[in-house]
């Protein structure tokens with residue numbers, strides 16, 4: 614179970630202010646967060662994943678204030694893939710993905726953790742490079758490893774900040790398919806409007822720190838997209854293309 618509720622959220626950064634009066638995301642929903650550069654996607658995702666604290670308002674996960682959750686409890690409920698990730702020293706692909714099981718372990722990894730890690734590696738097409746060091750990977754491979762680690766955490770709510778940056782279309786589609794089928798609640802920022810329309814239940818569009826659209830893909834229209842991105846779109850059957 615993972616229902617997310619946000620009330621009266623405000624966070625100020627110099628001239629930027631994130632402001633969300635009310636946002637409710639139901640258990641198992643798949644939500645895409647869109648918006649131009651600087652619109653506040655990362656800031657919103659960092660707040661709802663519990664990484665940023667200097668906000669006012671409330672963020673509730675299944676009715677519990679995220680601020681009140683113990684670190685390990687929170688990590689079992691919420692997993693987060695930041696926009697940028699790095700590792701300090703070169704662990705192998707297997708070792709990094711295994712770390713996703715940490716919130717479920719009591720200081721050591723069980724055979725079950727290791728088995729689950731191998732399953733996730735297989736699912737993400739990483740099995741054949743499981744013993745390769747992270748620093749030897751390409752940008753897209755690194756991103757897939759970090760997505761796999763986030764998934765291996767097995768949290769009920771998974772938040773991904775631009776997961777598809779650096780990924781080729783085959784791997785993007787494969788992961789989007791997986792996301793749309795899982796019973797988890799998924800929130801992902803994404804720049805491709807058509808992938809958002811095709812794979813997500815609802816879409817949030819941010820502009821200058823405020824939500825200017827929250828609805829089903831079918832309710833999205835070219836006027837909203839123009840307002841959000843300042844470019845003209847036209848609707849072409851079920852796709853939006855640049856006008």
Ligand SMILES: Nc1ncnc2c1ncn2[C@@H]1O[C@H](COP(=O)(O)OP(=O)(O)OP(=O)(O)O)[C@@H](O)[C@H]1O
Pocket residue numbers: 626627629648649650651652653654655656657696
């Ligand atoms: N650490 C920070 N200190 C000050 N301002 C910040 C900081 N991080 C982000 N901002 C500002 O907050 C605003 C929102 O940034 P944010 O990263 O949330 O946007 P975004 O929609 O994720 O952008 P992008 O698509 O470029 O990743 C921007 O104006 C940015 O300059």
